[in-house]
Amino acid sequence: MTKDLNLLRLLVVLSEEKQTTTAARRLHVSQPTISVMLRKLRDQFNDPLFVRDKNKLEPTVRCQQILQGLPSILDSIDALYLDEETWDISQVSGEVTLIFSPPLMSTIAAPLVQLLSSKAPNATVDCYHWGFDALRDIELKNKCWGFSALPMDTNKNIMQKDIGNDEFVVVMRKDHPINGNSLNEVLDYPLCVNLVYGDSGSSRSEQIFRKMHRDKKVGVRTSDVMVMLHLVEQSDYLGIVSKHLLPKLDERFRYVDLPIELPEEAHYRPLALFSHQRNRHDPLTQWLHERASTLLS
Structure with missing residues (x-):
């Protein structure tokens, strides 16, 4: 039987979308065409490849083995056709999703979205806070990038690229009675911290206080800087x-x-751009990485 290498892309898309209808939309073909392609793949590999679990398609063991190396192979093939010298951001169209952790939403989101919108007028930019579904959205949405702090627990499908460091300061009202910035002085007053998704339970500040054996209660944790x-x-x-x-x-x-007196980890936190491995060679990934790094420099 003649092997059709073009069919292999369907395996990756179906493993991400879990449904033939959404896979068809993403590949710009009809659902019956997806069914025909899947049947050919099953014949080629002599395996069901996907089995239905309620309303989702789940990969078989054989399919999982194929998928371990397939995405990187397809990325390498795609990279052969990419010409970053002639890539034109003004030709970017469709929906582009950008997800920002709360601190970054208040700092780099607006200038980055404004720049992208002006450079790619045919694109629709979806911009929202990093929440519990952020990594899932990055994995499932075709053009989706996230910006948040490290470390972050992710799976092998998610890539990350360093964009710089966040540096922290203590802010107060203009006539606040505090005069210095010694640890004892700061801990005399109630604290409010910006909660970043990934800091499950206690905030990073509270974890550091515990390591230092300082009994300090954080009064308010909020993901909204305006609050x-x-x-x-x-x-x-x-x-x-x-x-x-x-x-x-x-x-x-x-x-x-x-x-x-606070350790270095309290003063700085590394930041990263997150996206699915399928976007690794996308010129827009490099463009977003460079612009975010510049904004944070």
């Missing part, structure tokens, strides 16, 4: 925020550096 700033403005709360947020603060606020 934090309102609380800080109206009370003696101190907020731990990204240094990249400082240009957006007005005369109602001032800030001090984090106490030098």
Whole structure:
């Protein structure tokens, strides 16, 4: 039997979409065509490849073995046809999804979305907060990129590229009574921290306090920077925020550096761009990586 290598792409798409209807939309063919392609693949491999589990298609053991190496092979083939020198971002069209962790939503999201929208007027940019479904969306959506902090528990389908570091400061209202930034002084006041998805349970700040054997309760954890700033403005709360947020603060606020007694991991946190492996050679991935890195430099 003649082997049709073009059919192999269907295996990857079906493993990601789990349904023939969505796979058909993604490959721009009809659902009956998908059924014919799948039947040919089953004949070639002498295996069902996918079995139905309720309303989803799940790969067989044989299919899982094939999928272990197939995506990288297809990526390498696709890379042969990519010419980054002639790639034109203005030709990007359709939906492009960008997901940002709460601190990055307040700092780099707006300029990055604005730049992408102006450079790719035919694209529709979906932009929203990083939440519990972020990694699932990155895995399932065709053109989806996320920006968040490391470390992050992901699977082998998700790639990550470093875009820089977040540096933190302590922000307070302009007439706050605190004078210095020693650890004892900071811990005398109630704290509000920006909660990043991935910090399950306690926040990163609380974990560091415990390591230092400091009994400090964080009063408020919030994923909304505006909630934090309102609380800080109206009370003696101190907020731990990204240094990249400082240009957006007005005369109602001032800030001090984090106490030098805190370990380095408290002062900085690495940031990364996340996407599915299928986007590894997409020029838009490189474009987003370069622009995000520049905004954070």
